[in-house]
Amino acid sequence: MTGDAGTAPQPSQSRLAFQAVGRSLARTGGELGTRIAGAWRAVAAFARPATSLVSTTGWLVLVAALVSALVAVVFDWVEFAFLAATLAGALLLAVPFVFGRLRYRVGVELEPRRVVAGERALGRLGVVNDGTAKSVSSRIELPVGAGSAVFRIPSLEPRAGHEELFAVPTNRRAVIVAGPAISVRGDELGLLRRTVRWNDPVELFVHPVTARLRPSAAGLVRDLEGEVTKVITDHDLSFHALRAYEPGDPLRNVHWRSSARTGRLMVRQYEETRRSELVLLQSTEESHYDDEAEFELGVSVFASIAVQLIKDATKTVCATERMRLRTTSTTSLLDDSCRIQPYARRGGPALGGLRELVRDRIRLAPAASVVVLVTGGAQPLSEVRAVQTVLPPEMPLVAIRVQRGAESRIAKVGRSTVATIGDLGELAAVMRRVRP
Structure with a gap:
């Protein structure tokens, strides 16, 4: 016997050598890859001032020119040689259009800065040539909301100005961002494009339509001293x-x-x-509303109650699942209400969303005297009433279901009051009858 039966076989010297060589190659390859990546980033950073001028169309033309040249050389096709020369010539002819410097002073104004959905809002783009020489004509692009306006600025004498007026669509509640104004220099084909940003964006707040309520939010808070x-x-x-x-x-x-x-x-x-304190919540989950119009009605109801509470100097917490609204003034609250957006729950619609919302948000005001919850008509009435189970016994619930076209009504179930609103114009009359 040359060895013990229980002794593990030892790896051969050749295997150990191959493993060492493999580790060395892997380490060398990793270091080489890191160096190549670093060199590529350095070259890209060095060439970025030039490559950033090439538009998407320009890159497609450049690739097409290179492919055409390769085909012409490999297959000796004269047609592809002419095509490559034409595409390359178009790129070369576009180069002079990006040279030159503009010295502009650009201002964007919106008047008024705050409107109610449906009201008219106008904007003004003002351009002044701050240079000492006459400027060349240029093109200025101004993003407005989801769209973009394009203005042709003529040649301007030193200190001369140009003004353009434009209308801002305010069909629905939103925060519309106008700007920044960007001057564009380039060829008419759009192969090369040089842009300069001239100002900061300006916001236009399109407030929701609200209803005028009577003081004390129609009985939601019944005293001033507690x-x-x-x-x-x-x-x-x-x-x-x-x-x-x-x-x-x-x-x-x-x-x-x-x-x-x-x-x-x-x-x-x-x-x-206890000092009167009220928690006003709105559910913004998409599945709680039948359509977008019903969601907007819910925002209008929510904002109407919140505005009156602020006017009454009632201590109030206003919130949705994803944001807490400022209540320092009616303007700040309406500004924040412009940012309320519906969201889709991960995994699809699920019951319990209202209870989760209320359970989470009453922590902001644990000693509140009333909780008011605004939700959509797609939520079952039983689920709305079940919200009371997560509230303390001394904290009543007023639930407002918005359901377009439905008959307005009020139902009292235990410590919960459930009101149905079919139209914003009926809100004032319904809230006068609500008694938590």
Whole structure:
């Protein structure tokens, strides 16, 4: 026997050598790849000022010219040689169009900066030649929302200006961004394109249509000084009862007359009063609404109630699943309401979305006196009522279902009030009848 039966076989020297060579090659290849990638990035950065001038069309023309030249050389086709020369000539002729420098002062103004959906808004593009020589004609592109306006700026004398007016579409609630204004120099075929940004974007707020409500948000908040609750405390205004003194109780709460009559110290207890605070929420999940128009009706109802609460100086938290709206002023709230957008829940529609929304957002105001929830008509009524299960017993719920064309009505189920709104014009009358 030359070895033990339990001894593992040792790898041969040749295998170890091959493994070492493999590791060395892999390490060398990795280092070479890293160097090549670094060199390519350096070359790309060096050439970027030139390559950035070539448009997508220009790159396609360049590739077509190279392919045509290759075909002409390989197959000796004269036609492809002419095609390659024509495409290359078009690129060369486009080069002079990108030279030159513009010295502009560009301003974009929107008037007014805030409108209600459907109202008219106008914009003005002003261009002044700040150079000391006469400028050449140029083209300025101005993105406006999802579209883009193109203006031809004529040749301008030094300090001379040019003005263009344009209308801004305000059909629906949105934040419309106008700008930045970009001057474009290049050939008419669009092969080469040199752009210069001249100003910062300007925002136009298209507010939702709102309804005018009566003060105090139609009874949602019923007092200014606070409401008495069933919570017993040692410090408040509303007297509740007397109890025996316990070590640590403040002496100022001792009721001396009762203490003298009973022969032991008695202290006062009070019912806690809370400053009126309201949580206003809107569900923005797509599956809760039948269509886009119904969603916009929900935003209008939400904004109408929020505006009146702010006017009444009611402490309010306004929020959706994905954002909390500012309530410092009606303007800031309406500006934020322009950014409310529907979203699709991952995995498709699912029940429980309303309860998740309310459970998460009442943490912002755990001592709120009322929760108002705006949702769409596609949500089952049972699911809307089930939201009350995630609220504390002393916190009533007012749910407002928007359902276009439906008859407005109010239903009371336990501590929940469910109102249905079919048209924004009916909101004021319905909210006057709501009593949480």
